[in-house]
Amino acid sequence: MTFTNGVASPSKASPPALPNGDSALLASSTGAPTAAPVHAFATRAIHVGSEPELSSSSGVSTPLDFSTTYRQTRVGSHKGFEYSRSANPTRLAYERLVASLEGADAALAAALAAQGLDGDAAAAFEAGPAGVAFSSGSAATATVIQALAGHQGHIVSVGDVYGGTSRYQLKVAGPLQDVQTTFVDMSYSTQGDAGDVESEEEQDRAIVERVEQAIRPETKLIMVESPTNPCLSLVPIRLIASVARKHGVYLVVDSTFANPYLQQALSLGADVVIASSTKYISGHSDVVGGLLATGNPSILSKVRFLQNAHGAVPSPFDAWLLIRSIKTLALRTRQHSLNALAVARFLDSHASAASVSGGGGLVRDVRYPGLKRARETPAQRRERHLAWDQLSDEAKRWLVREGYGRDSEGGFPCGGMVAFHIRSDAPASQSETGTAERFLEKLQVFTLAESLGGVESLAELPLSMTHGGVDPAHRAKLGIDGELVRLSVGVEDIDDLLHDLETALKAAVQPAN
Known part of the structure; x- marks a missing residue:
């Protein structure tokens, strides 16, 4: 049975798997047709990179190869591996898995076919798999900026961006590469439309105008996160991709908050x-790593060169752990999403009650892309629709089976991250965090900690933790204040999570006299 387009080593590869009689096509980033994979996401997550032929004993678990160097039968003659920093069998298996799940392997095959190369050439592309592994997400970010921005280039970046990304853009790429960055609001939900009705064309035009006004002759790439960190705004990827193509610049999407089960950024x-x-x-808070995937042969060659030159690669054991973790990615993502929607609805019920009564309440507002509020602005409704439209076909099939649709009452599950503003006596303050801190310290099931995406539920205060190094004026513009709390909702029992939140909210907002 064929699950992917690679096998044990770069020197022995078989052609990409194509659908059996399936003519479904997805548009690649270059506009060339991309063949849909023959197996579903959850099947590939379990089998790609774990093929029994990779093991001398035909084991179903990926072999763990700790070797740093490899025997050559004569000078320059080997099985595709010379030194483990450059290529390692376990890491290669992981990279093939990443390429398959992100759809990058099919996109690469299509791009090479457009250049007149057949499937065999695409599968044995000298740069390696279309997925590239790094020792951290920051290493992946740094590498793509170095590869694409070059010297004296310019980046148009989404404004609501991870603090580590803005730190690299401004404090590393700026002084070392003379690369400048312009931050732009690319979302619908952050616009203060106050309920005024705007057409979708007007909403789109506003985003396009903001991005195009930031593009310069030296602009090399547009960098976005979707959903963003920590405000969970969505970027209309197809729309921004059309702007990037129009101006001849690259579009880089950070999908950390989504993961490939929910969002296929390359197909968008x-x-x-x-x-x-x-x-x-990873999903288990036990591995630090980063990934990159692309169907563009030129970009892949540049990134592969820098990966080897920098040496910021995961260890074989880390790669093995990530392969193991991905086998449950679909299952985990579904439960994360179901729990997060329940949390968002719970928090929104407190925000809605306060709005109706005119009283203080416990929550000021809630941010979850799939949440359908009882009263929503046109921008919020548009972003909810965008959340559905940008879901992968796999995720939509699951949601439809579960009875959800784009306009389901209360919304639909679409990820495990929730953000909300707790109600305090100092709204929008960049210094007063007392109420939020009391809430975080009262939590028993949620753990007060940075990071996200693990099976355990985490809570943090972005103002003082993940985004503490961001310019205060920029934080305030984004709504990152002393009331904003970010939740990474795990896979625990939902009743325990909701009881934990309710108890902590009441203790924080209505403390005993």
């Missing part, structure tokens, strides 16, 4: 997808 028009595999890919 991105040239490159990056992510911190520490988060949902």
